[in-house]
Amino acid sequence: MSSFNTDDFIKDSVRKLKAYQVNEVDAHKKALKLDANESNYILGKNIKKKYADYIKNTLINLYPDPNSKNLLKSIEKFYGISSKNFIFGNGSDELISIILLSLNKSVTVNIPAPSFSMYEIIAKYNDLNAKIIRLNDENFDLPANIESVVDKNTKNLYFFSYPNNPTGNHFDRKIIYGLLENKNNLVVVDEAYIFFSGEKSFLNELTKYENLIVLKTFSKIGLAGLRFGLLFSGDKLINEFKKIKLPYNINSLTLSSIEFFLKNFDEFEKNIKKTVKQRKVLYEKLSVLPFIKVYRSDANFLLIKLNDEKNKIKFDNFLNGNNIIIRNFTGGMEIYYRITVGTAKENKKLVDYFIEFSKNL
Ligand SMILES: Cc1ncc(COP(=O)(O)O)c(C=O)c1O
Known part of the structure; x- marks a missing residue:
């Protein structure tokens, strides 16, 4: 044999x-x-004690409840977006994976370099065509003529870490708006580091652009161990992502913890x-x-x-x-x-x- x-x-x-x-x-x-x-x-010390008190009654014998009214309400209030338009991820890594898992193989995935390595890794094992866009040497910005360096014969998805990891800068917002205006493009704005930047979130643009996805995470501000991220998009796209998100991807302790920390965000x-x-x-x-x-x-x-x-x-x-x-x-x-x-x-x-x-x- x-x-x-x-x-x-x-x-x-x-x-x-x-x-x-x-x-x-x-x-x-x-x-x-x-x-x-x-x-x-x-x-x-004080907040730690309050936190321990808050999560101690979490029911770990039951499956987690991602539709907890309390949690959804506090997230809606925190971001100003209806719960119809977001899903949770086990870190934003999982949400990047959900996006790429859902794509037609004919879509080109455009990834700036240098940027967050998981975009390319996940695109590759999903057998997608990943195209690297080199950032300008002098200021790490996107090429101003970005649409002339990508494949014009396919639909294009773009990942933008905003600010960019590892360079720390913001890409020119006008270039991102330009891409959003073209309905042959799908644009992911990953705001993992926006808490530190003072920049306006792209969440405000969701009602205007159906081809926009915004990613958020709580990992960079002190909750990396909980693994919690969010994906926001318009009705059409979010309904597709909801179909492939695993039903219980966030554990009960993380859900309770996020509920607690949103109330104690100061x-x-x-x-x-x-x-x-x-x-x-x-x-x-x-x-x-x-x-x-x-x-x-x-x-x-x-x-x-x-x-x-x-x-x-x-x-x-x-x-x-x-x-x-x-x-x-x-x-x-x-x-x-x-x-x-x-x-x-x-x-x-x-x-x-x-x-x-x-x-x-
Ligand atoms: C730009 C960017 N996006 C997403 C992530 C993933 O974050 P997490 O999966 O912890 O939410 C990271 C982590 O380093 C990152 O730098």
Whole structure:
């Protein structure tokens, strides 16, 4: 009998992929963990106690109730959008997956580079045609003539992280509006980092554009562990997505927690303000160091670039040796690093380390 062969069962597009790597963190080693754009602020004592009281009666013997009136009402109020027009995701990752799972194979998925890696990974294992749009070198914006660089013979979907991960900037809004005006396009605006930017949300445009999808997540403001994201769109599209969303994709504890935190959102407002202030401090302190270029950012991270690629090995060893975890990239981005803005104490520690590195060059 022949041996079991995965090739006979698993499709090519999956076998060709490399599994997504999550950095391992040895909690005992007290790493300076600034790699995943999480919030490093932990809940205060009082709110933690109130939270524990709130969720302790969650009925975990029953399936979760995603139609809880209480929760839907608070989300409607928070975003000003009717519950008819959103669905929940187990993080916005799952919502990206739902969008791509629903597409005709003939749609081209246009993805700026550099941007959030999951757009391309998920497009690929759904056997979709992914087209990379290179951002301008000098300001990381979209090419102004974007429709002339995409495939005009297909329908086009675009993913825009707004602000963009990992570059931290906003794309020109006029370019996004231009694409929305063309009904051969479907535009996803992923607002994972908009809490930190002061920019207006594209949610306000939903009534105007049927071909717009807006993604939100609570991961970046202090709730990454709960895994909760939202997808908003007009009636036509949302009704399609509702068909393929798994019925119980969000667990009961997360639903109760989100209900609680929406009622106590000032806790996060406070931390968002601190992060924005710290971003400025970190930018100022890092941008005087001669071995890196620091890019301005509207998100909760800063992108840096080594001025001399000869320093890369030394820099990587220094980071490793001191247990500093920041995000490095591949695919032509090897001398770029993304640093999550941490607490004042963490940022100071990072800056001190970088000064030390700089002195020893
Ligand atoms: C632009 C962007 N979108 C979506 C996500 C996914 O967030 P989550 O699945 O935690 O909601 C991330 C996470 O890094 C991101 O950077």
